[in-house]
Amino acid sequence: MNKLVIAAAFAAVASTTAQAADLPARTYTKAPPLVAQAYDWTGFYLGVNAGLGFGRDKTTTTSAVGIGETTRLSPFGALGGGQVGYNWQGGNFGLGNIVLGVEADIQGTGFKDDRTCGLAIAACTQAGGLQYSQKLDWFGTARGRVGFATGPVLSYFTGGFAYGNVKTGYSNALLGSSSFSQTRSGWTVGSGVEAALGGNWTGKIEYLYVDLGSVNNPGILPGAAGFASSSNIREHIFRVGLNYRLGGSGLVAPQPVANWGGWYVGGNAGGATARNPTSIGGIQNGAALPGPGKLFLSPDGYLGGAQIGYNWQAANWVYGLEADIQGSSQRDDKPCILCSALVQTVTQNQKMQWVGTVRGRVGYGIGSSLFYVTGGLAYGGVKTAVSLVNVGTATLSETRTGWTVGGGVETPFEFFGLFGKNWTSKTEYLYVDLGKSSVNLPINATSSLFVNSHAQEHIFRTGLNYHFNTPVVAKY
Numbered sequence: 001m002n003k004l005v006i007a008a009a010f011a012a013v014a015s016t017t018a019q020a021a022d023l024p025a026r027t028y029t030k031a032p033p034l035v036a037q038a039y040d041w042t043g044f045y046l047g048v049n050a051g052l053g054f055g056r057d058k059t060t061t062t063s064a065v066g067i068g069e070t071t072r073l074s075p076f077g078a079l080g081g082g083q084v085g086y087n088w089q090g091g092n093f094g095l096g097n098i099v100l101g102v103e104a105d106i107q108g109t110g111f112k113d114d115r116t117c118g119l120a121i122a123a124c125t126q127a128g129g130l131q132y133s134q135k136l137d138w139f140g141t142a143r144g145r146v147g148f149a150t151g152p153v154l155s156y157f158t159g160g161f162a163y164g165n166v167k168t169g170y171s172n173a174l175l176g177s178s179s180f181s182q183t184r185s186g187w188t189v190g191s192g193v194e195a196a197l198g199g200n201w202t203g204k205i206e207y208l209y210v211d212l213g214s215v216n217n218p219g220i221l222p223g224a225a226g227f228a229s230s231s232n233i234r235e236h237i238f239r240v241g242l243n244y245r246l247g248g249s250g251l252v253a254p255q256p257v258a259n260w261g262g263w264y265v266g267g268n269a270g271g272a273t274a275r276n277p278t279s280i281g282g283i284q285n286g287a288a289l290p291g292p293g294k295l296f297l298s299p300d301g302y303l304g305g306a307q308i309g310y311n312w313q314a315a316n317w318v319y320g321l322e323a324d325i326q327g328s329s330q331r332d333d334k335p336c337i338l339c340s341a342l343v344q345t346v347t348q349n350q351k352m353q354w355v356g357t358v359r360g361r362v363g364y365g366i367g368s369s370l371f372y373v374t375g376g377l378a379y380g381g382v383k384t385a386v387s388l389v390n391v392g393t394a395t396l397s398e399t400r401t402g403w404t405v406g407g408g409v410e411t412p413f414e415f416f417g418l419f420g421k422n423w424t425s426k427t428e429y430l431y432v433d434l435g436k437s438s439v440n441l442p443i444n445a446t447s448s449l450f451v452n453s454h455a456q457e458h459i460f461r462t463g464l465n466y467h468f469n470t471p472v473v474a475k476y
Contacts, residue, residue, distance in 0.1 A: 039151040039196065041099050042089040043247025049206075050080040051239025053111060054275050054458070056298050057134065057231045058334060061119065064226020069118045070336045073134045073168075073231055074275050074296040077110030081140075083241065089149070099154055101145035111136040111235075115277065117294045118337055124293055130221075131171045136235065139164030139210060141188050152196030152255070152367055153411045155427075159189040162210045166233055168217060175223030184212040184233060193409050193427045195369040200245040203371065205409050205427055207460045210235040236273055236458065238429050240407070255367030258412075260320075261313040262469040264424075269304040270461025272330055274352055278453040280337065280386070286446045293337060297350040297384075297453055299330035307463060309361070318363040318370055325356035328380075345389045348451060353397075355380035355432060355457065357404050368412050375405040378432045384439050386451045394441035400455060406430035413464060422467045432457035 054076040062068040083105035090098030114133040117124035124131060140163055147156030163185040171177035192206030212233035221227040274297070281292025305326030312319045330352035337346040356379050363372030379401045387393040408428030412421075434455035441449040 039149070040089050041087045041149055041154060043245055044084070044086050045202075045243045045245045046082070046084045047241055047243035048080070048082050049105065049107070049239045049241035050078070051237065052076075052078050053109065053235055053237040053239075055111065055113070055134070055136065056234050056236065056273060056275075056300065058234075059132070059229060059231040061130065061220075061227070061229040064224075067119065068339050070334055070339065071116060071118050071132075071295045072298050072332075072335065073113050073116055073132055074298065075111035075113040075134050075136050076275060077112055079107045079109040079111070079237070079239065081105055081107030083243070085145070087145075097149045099145070099147040099149050099156070101147070101156075102143070103145055103158070104140070104142045106138070106140040108138050109136050113296075115294050116296065129172065129293070133167075133169040134231065135167045136233075137165045137167065139212075139235070141208070141210070143188065147194075150412070153369060154194045155192075156194070157189075157191050158206075158208070160187070162186050162188040162212060164210070164212055166212065166215055166231075168215060168229075168231060170217070170220040170229065172221050172223070175221040175227075178217075178220050178222055180215070180217045182215055184215065186210070186212040186233075190237070193411070194243070195366070195371075195409055195411065197366055202243045202245065203409075204241045204243065205407070205429065206237075206239055206241060207429070208237040208239075210237060238458065238460065257316050257365045258368050258370070259313065259469060260311045260318045260363075260365060260370055260467075262467060263308075263310050264465045264467040265306070265308045266463050266465035267304070267306050268324065268326065268461050268463035269302070270459060271301070272303050272328060272352070272355075272457050272459040273300045274298055274330060274332075274350075274455060274457050276350065276453050276455050278348070278451060280346065280348070280449070280451050282443075282447065282449045284447045295335055295337075297332050297335065297348060299332040299350050299352045301329035301331060301352075303328040303330070303355065303459065303461065305356075307465070309465075311361070313365075316365045318361070318365055318372065320361035320363070321359070322361055322374070323356070323358045325354065327354050328352050346449070347387045349385040349387075350453065351383040352455065352457065353381035353383055355434075355459075357430070357432070359404060363410075370410040371407075372410065373405075373407045374428075374430075376403070378402045378404040378434060380432070380434050380455070380457075382434060382437055382453075382455050384437060384451060384453055386439050386441050386449060388441060388443065388449055391441065391443055391449075394439050394449075396437060396439040398437060400434035400437065402432065402434040402455075404430050404432045406459075410465070422469065424465045424467065426463045426465065428459075428461055428463065430457070430459040430461075432459060
């Protein structure tokens with residue numbers, strides 16, 4: 001299973017156990033005059049969602065003459081839609097704070113990849129090149145949810161049925177073009193955190209991994225027999241949602257706003273997948289070859305590290321600075337162009353070795369929860385290699401700088417009473433752009449092969465923070 005799915009599940013576990021005390025609350029500016037009743041998640045709800053996503057679709061193309069390639073198509077874009085669901089609060093069945101639910105959603109998307117071009121080191125739009133296009137116009141899911149509630153905060157796993165429409169096209173300057181459209185079905189799994197916003201409104205941040213199986217397309221070039229292609233449709237979805245509850249009882253009295261001011265330190269762990277636009281081309285006898293070929297390198301893996309920060313608070317508004325650094329296991333060594341015994345094979349390998357950020361945070365506290373956006377400087381280690389059969393390998397390892405932006409939810413943390421009231425957990429999404437790098441592989445005195453790549457990270461992680469302030473305990 002994809003590493004980001006496992007990491008997202010770890011994030012949900014940490015966030016769930018983080019809420020597992022007897023309805024804890026973090027530091028408060030003052031105790032409420034009234035004690036509110038327990039929050040009840042039972043009932044119907046409906047809502048809307050928006051976000052972004054991309055495919056990591058391993059694609060293999062073969063031909064009758066034995067020349068083929070392995071690449072990754074990566075449709076990318078925004079998404080938006082709606083959901084409807086029902087929750088059962090476990091307390092009604094003697095299950096404590098366990099929440100069971102079902103949810104169905106439908107999204108339109110702008111996911112598209114019309115950049116990828118292969119079967120040639122260069123000359124994408126000429127006789128030797130194969131131009132790809134792939135789109136995911138819409139998708140939907142029907143899922144179960146299992147969560148743990150601590151009052152107005154619900155941490156959950158989710159999974160179930162997925163379906164969507166995939167369109168794939170192929171074209172060659174001499175051999176023509178073709179297009180295939182298929183409605184596929186498969187499965188999805190993910191995790192998230194949902195928290196009360198006031199009244200019957202709740203907000204959530206969520207990650208889903210969507211697997212729509214494989215699409216197999218024979219006869220992709222009508223002007224030549226024997227060309228076929230297949231893609232594994234694997235989507236990564238990052239989104240936020242707004243729900244309105246049509247039943248159940250909330251808090252009788254409003255929660256006091258937690259005091260987020262002061263220093264904190266902590267650790268984090270999660271998963272990341274890159275979507276790195278890459279060009280491959282060459283110089284022959286001192287002249288640049290037409291092209292170049294285009295693909296996406298997509299290192300995927302786990303990450304983990306530490307953070308330190310400081311918050312200032314004015315009423316419900318929270319302003320902060322945070323610095324972090326993570327090690328990463330991300331790697332992609334699958335792409336292969338001109339994979340054949342008849343011609344020289346070209347392979348690429350890319351690793352994201354570590355990443356760090358220095359960011360500002362702006363948040364709004366609602367009860368014991370903090371909803372925030374964040375952004376700033378990013379830096380990290382990127383290692384890229386290109387190999388040519390019977391020639392050798394060129395490797396470039398460098399520290400890149402760039403920028404990052406994202407958002408998250410931070411909530412109280414106690415581990416069954418083993419930790420004090422100064423602990424919080426957070427679930428967070430970050431987009432990281434580390435700029436461009438170039439690798440050059442000399443072939444002889446007048447010829448060489450080059451790879452240019454733009455590093456772009458998508459990170460979903462959880463963190464645990466210890467705040468250096470004095471708690472004033474209040475319970476709802």
